[in-house]
Amino acid sequence: MVRLIIETPSGSYPVVIGSNINRELRGAVARLDPTSAAIVTDSNVLPLAKKVARTIKRAGVKTPIHVIRPGERSKSLGAAGDVLNFLERQKVDRAGCVIAVGGGTVGDIAGFAGAIWQRGVRVVQVPTTLLAMVDSSIGGKTGVNGLRSKNAIGAFWQPTAVVADLAWLETLPPLSYRDAFAEVVKYAVAMDHGLFELLLKARERLLERDPVALERVVFQCVMAKALVVAKDERERGPRAILNYGHTAGHALEAASRFRISHGRAVAFGMRVAARIALSMDLCGKRLVESQDAMLTAYGLPDRPPRVGMARVLAAIPRDKKARRGKVAWVMPRRLGHAEPGHAVPAAIVRRVLRKALA
Ligand SMILES: NC(=O)c1ccc[n+]([C@@H]2O[C@H](COP(=O)([O-])OP(=O)(O)OC[C@H]3O[C@@H](n4cnc5c(N)ncnc54)[C@H](O)[C@@H]3O)[C@@H](O)[C@H]2O)c1
Known part of the structure; x- marks a missing residue:
């Protein structure tokens, strides 16, 4: 305990x-x-x-x-x-x-x-x-x-x-359990490299819901969230890091009229965000590959969702965290560290989304 x-x-x-x-x-x-x-x-x-x-x-x-x-x-x-x-x-x-x-x-x-x-x-x-x-x-x-x-x-x-x-x-239910790992991987990639390692090592035990492994993981996630909430209770700044994967994720969720679950949408959103970061030279290829492998290992699908690109693109500026239509993306820099507040050229978003949805 x-x-x-x-x-x-x-x-x-x-x-x-x-x-x-x-x-x-x-x-x-x-x-x-x-x-x-x-x-x-x-x-x-x-x-x-x-x-x-x-x-x-x-x-x-x-x-x-x-x-x-x-x-x-x-x-x-x-x-x-x-x-x-x-x-x-x-x-x-x-x-x-x-x-x-x-x-x-x-x-x-x-x-x-x-x-x-x-x-x-x-x-x-x-x-x-x-x-x-x-x-x-x-x-x-x-x-x-x-x-x-x-x-x-x-x-x-x-x-x-x-x-x-x-x-x-x-x-x-298994789906609800697996979906939650999208948020767990989010903490790991955006904030906690140690958690990433733990997810690699304890995968089987975690998928079997082993309480000892789960206790560590839940603790690490709560710690990560607690750290940002302590700094920014009302989401005026640093708390935005928790939005990693949620910009494209929320857009996909909305574009699918909520047919796609939140966890699956966030997993897709993280794959997209990492690819955007890569094309802007903000992170290396290894991060994209390690994150992909981790999401897949926890049963979060790597198949492109069947949703039209135009609908997803249209939903991005409606992101709740956008200001006057300007979207601030959270970009991963290295495993365990992401940065909020990045402006991304529309052409890059379009290019990455087109590939991710193909
Ligand atoms: N307040 C926040 O900071 C915050 C953060 C993330 C998500 N949310 C909100 O959380 C909601 C989603 O939460 P959720 O994923 O826990 O879904 P949920 O509360 O809808 O629960 C999912 C399903 O599992 C069932 N269930 C719950 N516990 C169970 C158990 N132990 N055994 C069997 N069945 C069980 C529920 O009855 C429900 O059918 C969304 O509305 C989302 O907006 C809030």
Whole structure:
């Protein structure tokens, strides 16, 4: 089991990562000494949420459970409203807390409801997907989708504690597990060469969901994210590095009308970004090849997605992080180090995309 403290300007919080760590979960909630608490989960994760409720009950805290429908379509203002109504019915007051048990969807909705209920109550994140463990439960971005735009409505609201029990990944569908490795490889290429080496060495154990290997990987990813969040809680500068692979990735996702999963799209986006960096002499060929091999080794496809180039190109300037249509790309320089803020000539983007989609 590992424990770390994430420091941000708006407060610090513990993250515990390990297997079968009920005791830590109980301790984390008991330390908050909440007057009342409520769990938010989705119907696929309900069995785990019930276990969490039993664990917490032993700390003397009763936790009624609100269940949302699984999937991205639930990430709506309506669903957040239902959570708020539930918190009101359960009389969760300002000294109470919200416990999110689920993947990034549940974490984002419950975190957002927690951020605005009573102008903010404490939120404990209990991530149950690999993506939520390495990414969404950390950093304090919460929110729901607008009618047409993803994550358009939200708040920065740091959790009070994060407890990631790796044993819960056993039931995660293979696709969701594999997809999360796109983000893991992202941290490795953009920020952490040691993680890259670890991914090479422990591939088989990781694909078999070995908890010991997973503990190291989740820890390294959380550390990488924590470092940038500590410097830039509200995404005004350095946090942009986390967007590596997401410029072309988001464009592909949108151009495919979300038929292509986020992880697969980000993997494609990283392949594109590295090739752009190579053609601008910002990195060497070995980086492109090592990253390709790593993505393929973790089951992220190297076949070109079947999406028209014009649609992908049109979606790039709509990137949320673009300013007045100017896109700032994150470019890898060497394994473990990327740089945000690069302007890329349109002709290079077009040339690389044409090849990547051929
Ligand atoms: N806030 C952030 O910083 C941040 C960062 C990255 C992604 N996100 C958001 O996260 C969301 C995606 O999160 P996700 O990939 O975790 O998807 P998800 O939460 O939708 O979960 C994927 C599926 O797995 C199921 N599931 C979850 N845990 C399970 C388990 N242990 N066993 C069996 N089934 C389980 C869920 O019910 C769901 O059907 C997106 O909405 C994205 O925008 C947020």
